[in-house]
Amino acid sequence: MEESDDERRTWDENQIRKYDIKMKSVPKHSFVDPIVMEIMLEGRPVIITDSKMVEPAAKWNLKYLARHMGNTNCNVIVSKDHNFKYYDDKCVQKAVRAKFVPPHKKVTMKIGEFVDKIKEMSPGGERLYLQQALTHSVGTEIVKDFLQFKWDYIKGIQKEMGWGSLTSNLLLIGMEGNVTPCHYDEQENLFAQVKGYKRILLFPPEQFECLYPHPVWHPHDRQSQVDFDDPDLTKFPKFANAMAQEAIVGPGDVLFIPNYWFHHVESLQNGGYTVSVNFWYKSKSTGAVAYPLNATQKMAIMRNVEKMLVDALRDPDEVGPLLRNLTLGRYH
Numbered sequence: 001m002e003e004s005d006d007e008r009r010t011w012d013e014n015q016i017r018k019y020d021i022k023m024k025s026v027p028k029h030s031f032v033d034p035i036v037m038e039i040m041l042e043g044r045p046v047i048i049t050d051s052k053m054v055e056p057a058a059k060w061n062l063k064y065l066a067r068h069m070g071n072t073n074c075n076v077i078v079s080k081d082h083n084f085k086y087y088d089d090k091c092v093q094k095a096v097r098a099k100f101v102p103p104h105k106k107v108t109m110k111i112g113e114f115v116d117k118i119k120e121m122s123p124g125g126e127r128l129y130l131q132q133a134l135t136h137s138v139g140t141e142i143v144k145d146f147l148q149f150k151w152d153y154i155k156g157i158q159k160e161m162g163w164g165s166l167t168s169n170l171l172l173i174g175m176e177g178n179v180t181p182c183h184y185d186e187q188e189n190l191f192a193q194v195k196g197y198k199r200i201l202l203f204p205p206e207q208f209e210c211l212y213p214h215p216v217w218h219p220h221d222r223q224s225q226v227d228f229d230d231p232d233l234t235k236f237p238k239f240a241n242a243m244a245q246e247a248i249v250g251p252g253d254v255l256f257i258p259n260y261w262f263h264h265v266e267s268l269q270n271g272g273y274t275v276s277v278n279f280w281y282k283s284k285s286t287g288a289v290a291y292p293l294n295a296t297q298k299m300a301i302m303r304n305v306e307k308m309l310v311d312a313l314r315d316p317d318e319v320g321p322l323l324r325n326l327t328l329g330r331y332h
């Protein structure tokens with residue numbers, strides 16, 4: 001994967017993975033256009049162009065990062081295929097953990113080692129995905145660049161949206177073709193694309209029933225059970241009704257991914273490595289609850305019911321039978 005300064009200025013269709021999913025485009029507007037805030041305030045995704053929000057990161061190519069992040073122990077995921085399906089191996093009950101086979105390895109390595117490894121990667125071989133929180137530990141030059149992000153603009157959005165605190169920024173360096181499979185996060189996300197192109201498929205919380213997330217107690221909590229490369233429509237019939245909103249983002253674009261919106265993210269194939277920086281915020285506190293409840297609130301309620309049942313029943317295997325006894329033939 002050669003370092004080329006004349007990075008691709010655009011992309012073409014054959015770099016995009018083909019899925020049998022109906023889709024429409026995410027709106028794309030300049031940061032100066034008031035419609036951007038209108039769309040965000042409605043809780044809908046939008047691609048924001050020309051903001052220069054993370055302009056200082058435009059120089060974050062592998063050479064620069066290796067030079068200035070050299071001593072940082074970076075979190076890197078190693079996968080045997082193109083999928084990097086997140087799993088949480090910390091708060092997992094022993095019984096569940098015993099049955100769970102992690103789909104990939106999580107390792108730490110210096111960025112120099114990461115750069116060497118991705119350069120020698122062979123097609124079909126192991127893939128790497130560096131996912132490192134940007135904290136003071138990433139080195140003074142990187143911190144300096146970070147502090148020169150357009151924080152007035154960023155904080156303006158945070159304030160107008162009524163978001164809580166900025167919880168973290170992840171630096172994401174992916175190999176071409178890497179996929180983060182469909183999942184949702186419980187935070188608002190300003191997703192800044194720095195280098196290369198990514199395609200994101202987004203689905204609103206209303207489509208929860210089409211995407212079948214794993215149970216909340218499962219290591220793959222929040223991740224869809226549907227394999228987009230080979231969907232099992234017998235097990236997940238409503239996936240056929242899913243309608244995606246597609247965003248293709250390149251250097252300088254920022255995508256708003258609203259809290260609880262499902263998203264699938266891929267680094268375009270044959271597009272070289274990608275660099276992104278995300279900004280995760282605590283969502284607006286719900287305050288007075290207005291009825292009818294929206295889909296996001298209903299997803300939060302379902303999560304709380306599942307958690308309560310797991311705590312009460314202790315055995316996750318008893319949750320399904322109890323919910324079936326509660327609903328089948330009674331709530332239709």
Ligand SMILES: CCC[C@@H](CC(=O)O)C(=O)C(=O)O
Nearest residue numbers: 131172180185189265276278
């Ligand atoms: C670990 C976070 C990965 C990221 C998707 C991607 O860029 O591969 C994402 O899902 C998010 O920013 O919410």
Ligand SMILES: [Zn+2]
Nearest residue numbers: 183184185263
């Ligand atoms: Zn995410």
